[in-house]
Amino acid sequence: MTGTLSGPPTATIRSASTxxxxxxxxxxxxxxxxxxLGGKHLLLVVLSLLSLFxxxxxxxxxxKTDEDVRVNPFGLxxxxxxxxxxxxxxxxxxxDYALNSFLLSVPSTVLVVVLSTMGGYxxxxxxxxxxxxxxxxxxxxxxxxxFTYMIPLYxxxxxxxxxxSLVGTNLVLATTGLSFGTFFMRAFFSDLPDELExxxxxxxxxxxxxxxxxxxxxxxxxxxxxxVFTFLQNWNNFLVPLxxxxxxxxxxxxxxxxxxxxxxxxxxxxxxxxxxxxxxPVIAVFIALQRQVAEGFLSGAVKG
Amino acid sequence: VSSVAHVPPATRRAQTxxxxxxxxxxxxxxxxxxxxxxxNAIYYAFVDFNGINLAPPFIGLGNFVELATDPxxxxxxxxNVIWIVIGTASPLVIGFALALLMWKVRRGSLVYxxxxxxxxxxxxxxxxxxWTWIYDPTRGWLxxxxxxxxxxxxxxxxxxxxxxxxxxxxxxxxxxxxxxxFLILLSALRNVDAELVDASRxxxxxxxxxxxxxxxxxxxxxxxxxxxxxxxGGFSVFDFIFVMTGGGPAGATEVLGTYAYSSAFQLNRxxxxxxxxxxxxxxxxxxxVALNRLQRRLSLQGTGA
Numbered sequence: 001m002t003g004t005l006s007g008p009p010t011a012t013i014r015s016a017s018t019x020x021x022x023x024x025x026x027x028x029x030x031x032x033x034x035x036x037l038g039g040k041h042l043l044l045v046v047l048s049l050l051s052l053f054x055x056x057x058x059x060x061x062x063x064k065t066d067e068d069v070r071v072n073p074f075g076l077x078x079x080x081x082x083x084x085x086x087x088x089x090x091x092x093x094x095x096d097y098a099l100n101s102f103l104l105s106v107p108s109t110v111l112v113v114v115l116s117t118m119g120g121y122x123x124x125x126x127x128x129x130x131x132x133x134x135x136x137x138x139x140x141x142x143x144x145x146x147f148t149y150m151i152p153l154y155x156x157x158x159x160x161x162x163x164x165s166l167v168g169t170n171l172v173l174a175t176t177g178l179s180f181g182t183f184f185m186r187a188f189f190s191d192l193p194d195e196l197e198x199x200x201x202x203x204x205x206x207x208x209x210x211x212x213x214x215x216x217x218x219x220x221x222x223x224x225x226x227x228v229f230t231f232l233q234n235w236n237n238f239l240v241p242l243x244x245x246x247x248x249x250x251x252x253x254x255x256x257x258x259x260x261x262x263x264x265x266x267x268x269x270x271x272x273x274x275x276x277x278x279x280x281p282v283i284a285v286f287i288a289l290q291r292q293v294a295e296g297f298l299s300g301a302v303k304g
Numbered sequence: 305v306s307s308v309a310h311v312p313p314a315t316r317r318a319q320t321x322x323x324x325x326x327x328x329x330x331x332x333x334x335x336x337x338x339x340x341x342x343x344n345a346i347y348y349a350f351v352d353f354n355g356i357n358l359a360p361p362f363i364g365l366g367n368f369v370e371l372a373t374d375p376x377x378x379x380x381x382x383x384n385v386i387w388i389v390i391g392t393a394s395p396l397v398i399g400f401a402l403a404l405l406m407w408k409v410r411r412g413s414l415v416y417x418x419x420x421x422x423x424x425x426x427x428x429x430x431x432x433x434x435w436t437w438i439y440d441p442t443r444g445w446l447x448x449x450x451x452x453x454x455x456x457x458x459x460x461x462x463x464x465x466x467x468x469x470x471x472x473x474x475x476x477x478x479x480x481x482x483x484x485x486f487l488i489l490l491s492a493l494r495n496v497d498a499e500l501v502d503a504s505r506x507x508x509x510x511x512x513x514x515x516x517x518x519x520x521x522x523x524x525x526x527x528x529x530x531x532x533x534x535x536x537g538g539f540s541v542f543d544f545i546f547v548m549t550g551g552g553p554a555g556a557t558e559v560l561g562t563y564a565y566s567s568a569f570q571l572n573r574x575x576x577x578x579x580x581x582x583x584x585x586x587x588x589x590x591x592x593v594a595l596n597r598l599q600r601r602l603s604l605q606g607t608g609a
Contacts, residue, residue, distance in 0.1 A: 040409055047402065048419035051483065054434040055422065057445070061437070074443055115333065118326040126323030127316075134327060138334050143592060144342060145540040147561060148585040151568045151578045152344035153337065155355065175337035178330060201315065207322040236427035238543050243569075254429045258547060261433060268437070275430045286425055290418065293425065297484065298491060 058279065061272035069269035088273035097256035098277060103166055104241065104252050105234040108173035112181045112230045113223055115174070120185025121211055125197065141179030146239065154243055164247040173240055177230045184296075188222040189215060221295075228289050229296025232282060253278040348578040355574045367579040377580075379555060380563045383470055387559060388538035390471075392531060394478045399485030400527075404515065406486075407493050417490070420483040428480070432547035435476040439463050463549055466556035473548050473557055477541070485530050492526040493519070525603035532595040539588040560584050 060076045061069065061084075068079040089095045123135045153172065154163070162168025192215060200214045238254040245251060251259070257274050260267075286293050311319075349367055353360040371377055406416060423431065438445045441461035450459050462472040496519055504518050520527070542561040545551060551558040551566065560580055568577025 037409070040405060041412065044405060044409065044412075044416050048416055051419050051423060051479075053445075054431065054438065054479070055426075057437065058430070058434050072443075074437055074440070074445060115330045119330040122323040122326045126319045126326070128320035128323045131323065134331055137339060138330065141334065141338055143589060144338075144585055145536075145588065147540045147542070147564070147581045149338065149341035149345045149581075151564075151574060151581060152348055153341035155574070156341055156344065171333065172337055175333045178334060179338075182330065207315070207318040211322065211326070232425055236425070238427065238429050238547075254427050257427075257429050257433065261547070271433065275433050278430045279426050282426055283422065286422060287418070290414075294417075294421070294487060297425075298488060 055279070055283075058272055058275050061268060062276040064269060064272075066269060069272075073268045073272075084269035084273035085276070088270040088277060092260060092270050092274055094253065094256060094274045094277045097251055097253045097274075098281075100250045100256075101235055101252040101254075101278075101281075103250065104169055104173060104237075105231050107166075108170045108177070108234050109227055109231045111170065111174040112177040113227045115178060116181030116185045116226060117216065117219070117223055119178070119182040120187075121189050121215060123182065124186045124189035125192075125215070126207075135182075138182050139179055141176075142183065146176055150239065150243055157244055162244075164245055164249055166250050169241060169244050169250065172244060173234045173237060176237075176240070177233060181226055181230065184226055185219065185222060188219040192218055224289075225292040225296040228285060228292040232285060232293065235282060345578050345582055348575045349582050351575055353575045353578075355572050360575070363575075367575055370576065371579055371583065376555065376558070376563060377560075380558045380560050383557065383559045384539060384541070386470060387474060387477075387541055388535055390474055391477050391481070391538050391541070392534045395482040395485045395534060396527070396531065398478070399482045399530075400489050402482070402486045403489040403493055404519075406490055417487060420486050422483065423480045424482075424484040426480070428543035429547050431476060431480055432544055435472075435479075436463065436548055439472050464553055466553050469549055469553060469556045473544050476548065477544050480544075481534060485534070488526060488530050489523065492523040496522045525599045528595055528599040528602065532592055532599070535595070536588045536592050539584050 056076065057074065061073055063077070063080055063082070064073070064084065065079040065081040066083055068075075069084070072078055119138065123131065123138075157163045157168050157172070160168070162171070196214060196218075197210055200210045205214065235252075236254065238258070241250075241252050241255045242258070245255070248259075253274075257271075257278055260271055260274055350362060350364060351360040352363045352366065402420060406413060409416070437443075439462035441447060441459075441464065444462075446462065447459040450456060460468055462468050500522075501514055501518050504514050509517065540561055541559055542565070545557050545559060545562050546565070549557040551562040561584065564577045564580035564584070566577075567573045567580060
């Protein structure tokens with residue numbers, strides 16, 4: 001994973017891991033070291049299973065038959081049926097919730113990636129008077145938790161007629177990701193060599209063309225990592241839809257699941273199915289785009 | 305900065321125009337959906353707003369005085385402190401141990417990393433639901449396993465028992481955060497000078513000494529960085545508690561975050577809830593700044609050496 005990472009923060013990680021690859025010759029190993037490694041693997045397998053157990057439990061319970069859930073809800077894989085999934089998707093409205101989750105995470109993610117790329121480029125490469133103060137205002141968002149201003153924001157959205165609206169919630173979700181996104185993209189643009197920009201300028205490119213045609217194509221890996229990271233954050237967000245979609249018209253999976261939990265706590269089968277529906281896209285994105293996910297979260301931590 | 309000096313004025317003007325155009329939408333959103341409500345939060349803290357009257361009366365430090373004398377605040381703050389200490393220390397220790405275990409392992413390392421990191425990226429609501437089942441008093445896996453291994457005396461209704469509820473929710477949070485810390489520390493370990501470690505091995509340092517004197521100092525900046533992250537997150541913990549216990553039983557898991565939420569949105573005490581939320585920030589910021597400063601100093605020393 002780290003071996004193929006690209007972008008500024010991980011350059012050193014890459015070279016270090018290739019070094020590792022050269023050194024760690026598995027086949028030239030003493031029996032003692034081999035036994036030690038075997039023990040390590042055994043321990044790691046046990047710990048991995050422990051780490052994944054709750055996820056396995058969700059899958060197992062979601063795929064049980066109705067009777068089995070009632071008798072033995074948490075026994076692993078004792079029966080097989082899709083009835084809970086069907087019930088959750090239709091009767092439990094998790095189908096609608098899933099659609100709403102998409103409508104809330106995709107536009108906000110696009111907004112974050114586009115605006116952060118534009119902002120990151122400016123803060124890295126386009127100096128103008130007053131730029132620093134703008135930058136500080138943006139990254140102030142990294143220091144102040146959403147908690148601090150969530151209550152006034154509720155009343156502000158209400159007076160702007162943006163409560164219970166897809167547009168309003170998307171805008172709020174996007175704003176919570178902009179501070180990090182701008183900070184993240186700025187680092188990518190800062191690391192590009194000045195010569196590129198100057199050469200393009202000599203060739204007669206306008207500033208706009210330099211941004212769009214020369215520089216932006218070089219940071220697409222960063223934009224990809226930011227997109228995946230932001231999508232997961234927005235998909236998982238609970239507090240924003242809980243607060244700003246009180247009418248429930250556009251309820252996403254997270255708050256839908258919470259509602260279901262409070263409403264009929266005995267219906268473990270459909271609840272498990274709803275939980276599974278909520279986490280399956282996350283798992284799918286993670287498995288498919290594992291490198292981008294890790295890069296996003298790692299650099300998020302390193303720079304934030 | 306120096307390269308900026310010999311940019312021709314025409315170019316600089318073009319850059320200024322483009323720069324302003326590019327950050328305009330960004331700044332508009334930051335101002336409207338972040339700075340404006342943030343300033344409003346400070347305003348709310350000094351008035352008595354109930355969500356209805358649009359011209360709330362100014363009450364000065366009234367909210368802060370009430371906060372200082374509210375008998376529910378101190379226990380909630382104490383729960384935050386427990387959450388911060390245990391919720392920071394345990395994932396750090398476990399994550400570091402895991403990272404050390406994985407350090408020289410190459411085969412299958414991708415699978416292990418996925419397995420350990422996955423819990424961190426799952427929605428906390430979903431995680432809360434599953435762990436509620438694991439903690440189920442009669443059919444939950446935790447109690448069943450305890451029975452099987454002969455520790456039946458320890459079984460309890462984890463989330464319903466005021467003595468254990470906070471720690472049970474914390475356990476869930478530790479499970480979810482450890483993978484994140486593990487991944488960061490593992491990538492930091494890849495930058496540790498292997499020759500130094502080997503040299504100390506030849507000098508007769510045992511593995512614990514190698515970790516403590518050779519490895520740990522080299523990854524200290526990263527260590528402090530993840531400490532800051534989990535520590536600051538501990539002040540504004542909300543989702544897990546809200547979903548799993550809702551602050552109960554009998555306030556046993558109430559933290560400042562859930563208390564601020566219920567004050568504002570269940571009791572319509574908007575100003576009081578906002579003041580509580582402000583206090584969370586004011587408490588968290590000094591820690592962030594101090595740890596960041598320490599981290600910067602350490603990493604500067606690291607590059608200088």
